[in-house]
Amino acid sequence: MSDAELTQRSIAAVRGLAMDMPRRANSGHQGTAMALAPLAYALWGRVMRYDPSDPSWPDRDRFVLSCGHASVLLYSMLHLTGYDVSLDDLRDFRQWDSLTPGHPEVHHTPGVEVTTGPLAQGLANAVGMAMAEESLRARFGAELFDHHTFVIASDGDLMEGLSHEAASLAGHQQLGHLVVIYDDNHITIDGVSELTVTDDAAARFAAYGWHVENVGEIADDVDALEAAVRRGMAETTRPSLIVLRSHIGSPSPKFTDTPAAHGSPFDPDEIAVTKEIMGIPGDADFWVPDDVADHMASLGRRGQQARSQWNDRRAAWTGDHATLQACLDGTPLPGWEEALPTWDVGAKVATRVASNDCLNAVIDAVPSIIGGGADLTGNTGVGIDGHGLFDANDRAGRLVHFGVREHAMGAVMNGMALHGGALPVGGTFLVFSDYMRPAVRMAALTGAHVVYFVEPRLSRGGRRRTDPPAHRAGGIAAGHPRVVPGSAR
Ligand SMILES: Cc1ncc(C[n+]2csc(CCOP(=O)(O)OP(=O)(O)O)c2C)c(N)n1
Numbered sequence: 493m494s495d496a497e498l499t500q501r502s503i504a505a506v507r508g509l510a511m512d513m514p515r516r517a518n519s520g521h522q523g524t525a526m527a528l529a530p531l532a533y534a535l536w537g538r539v540m541r542y543d544p545s546d547p548s549w550p551d552r553d554r555f556v557l558s559c560g561h562a563s564v565l566l567y568s569m570l571h572l573t574g575y576d577v578s579l580d581d582l583r584d585f586r587q588w589d590s591l592t593p594g595h596p597e598v599h600h601t602p603g604v605e606v607t608t609g610p611l612a613q614g615l616a617n618a619v620g621m622a623m624a625e626e627s628l629r630a631r632f633g634a635e636l637f638d639h640h641t642f643v644i645a646s647d648g649d650l651m652e653g654l655s656h657e658a659a660s661l662a663g664h665q666q667l668g669h670l671v672v673i674y675d676d677n678h679i680t681i682d683g684v685s686e687l688t689v690t691d692d693a694a695a696r697f698a699a700y701g702w703h704v705e706n707v708g709e710i711a712d713d714v715d716a717l718e719a720a721v722r723r724g725m726a727e728t729t730r731p732s733l734i735v736l737r738s739h740i741g742s743p744s745p746k747f748t749d750t751p752a753a754h755g756s757p758f759d760p761d762e763i764a765v766t767k768e769i770m771g772i773p774g775d776a777d778f779w780v781p782d783d784v785a786d787h788m789a790s791l792g793r794r795g796q797q798a799r800s801q802w803n804d805r806r807a808a809w810t811g812d813h814a815t816l817q818a819c820l821d822g823t824p825l826p827g828w829e830e831a832l833p834t835w836d837v838g839a840k841v842a843t844r845v846a847s848n849d850c851l852n853a854v855i856d857a858v859p860s861i862i863g864g865g866a867d868l869t870g871n872t873g874v875g876i877d878g879h880g881l882f883d884a885n886d887r888a889g890r891l892v893h894f895g896v897r898e899h900a901m902g903a904v905m906n907g908m909a910l911h912g913g914a915l916p917v918g919g920t921f922l923v924f925s926d927y928m929r930p931a932v933r934m935a936a937l938t939g940a941h942v943v944y945f946v947e948p949r950l951s952r953g954g955r956r957r958t959d960p961p962a963h964r965a966g967g968i969a970a971g972h973p974r975v976v977p978g979s980a981r
């Protein structure tokens with residue numbers, strides 16, 4: 493069998509699994525996984541550098557499925573390329589305590605880098621991962637850190653406000669190792685995306701400073717997909733957005749391009765018809781023939797050599813190994829406790845001042861620390877002295893200005909932490925931390941090691957107002973609004 497035929501059979505097998513898993517669980521999402529099976533093949537089979545035998549190899553490429561509902565695609569690829577995810581694990585999709593929950597969960601399934609499900613969190617996490625990679629590359633050298641972060645994002649990801657904040661930050665930071673494929677399928681749950689969105693995503697990202705390519709109708713063309721992704725990788729000073737027109741549920745005759753393809757398992761007859769269209773047996777459940785299994789496993793072994801060469805380079809590296817290890821582990825070097833400041837009992841020290849003294853006292857002893865504030869850096873005591881600003885001119889800097897983007901700050905911090913090599917700190921006022929609450933929740937759920945500097949500002953002067961406002965003291969509530977004519981401004 494030719495390579496081209498084997499490629500098509502493998503893609504057909506992935507599409508089959510994408511239909512079988514939700515059918516068996518009687519819930520789940522096949523449509524996008526089916527449409528993007530050729531893209532997944534291009535990424536896992538040709539482009540990405542990873543080694544399933546060591547899912548935490550620090551210089552691996554990162555993959556983020558921001559539209560986590562399409563998890564069956566990720567699980568199928570993890571299984572086929574040799575991660576510790578078996579065909580039985582795929583059969584257990586969405587079962588209690590299985591390795592294959594409805595949405596991908598980090599620290600649960602090998603090969604899953606971040607937990608996704610709440611749309612746009614993953615895309616923003618990926619921005620943090622790309623920032624962590626830039627930081628490590630600058631500080632420890634490209635011979636140790638030189639990888640990419642790849643993202644698949646859906647219409648919903650791009651609608652959520654968080655993705656706008658994160659994309660703006662990524663453009664400003666010129667994150668050239670970030671490649672996002674936008675699955676422009678024109679379908680969301682309620683119907684066609686034109687029901688709710690008319691903005692021009694490509695123009696929007698171009699305005700953020702991204703390299704944008706509208707690649708059109710190439711969702712079934714593995715060679716063209718590979719070439720598009722590689723053009724994104726070749727762009728090193730801007731993040732890349734590849735706008736891919738795909739057809740949800742393809743090639744199902746009944747459900748292609750329909751909202752029904754999104755999250756309602758196909759009926760068995762439609763599954764059989766669709767499998768026959770792809771030239772695979774209609775009645776075979778979880779069909780992975782030996783030739784496909786062998787082919788995909790061999791593609792999964794492509795990264796073994798790269799990883800062993802990386803191990804050699806690390807062993808031969810003449811830099812500071814203790815600092816590198818402390819960074820990767822997010823742990824302090826010896827002596828950090830002695831470095832901490834002390835204060836006399838009763839001394840009046842503002843919280844932000846004390847926090848900042850502590851932060852700067854340990855900045856050398858905890859080399860993984862990186863971060864700053866959401867435009868309240870000094871106000872929250874999160875300024876890092878003497879280590880420069882992390883920006884496009886100096887990737888070794890350790891102070892990050894997140895801008896007035898609390899939600900992105902929270903999600904970017906999670907991505908940095910889950911990437912590894914970074915212990916992110918971020919500051920804002922308590923009242924504004926509400927804007928980043930979904931990301932704080934994700935940090936708690938996923939054990940992302942992050943540090944928040946939250947300044948509990950009250951009203952001006954720091955006192956609570958004790959008198960209730962007039963309207964609550966019997967005005968509006970009592971049906972007698974106290975508005976003095978002419979006094980309203
Ligand atoms: C923050 C958030 N809100 C709502 C949802 C529920 N939800 C899951 S997928 C989806 C939208 C589906 O459209 P799209 O993102 O284009 O994915 P596709 O159907 O094309 O796979 C929604 C609203 C969610 N996962 N996260």
Ligand SMILES: [Mg+2]
Nearest residue numbers: 647677679680
């Ligand atoms: Mg969509």
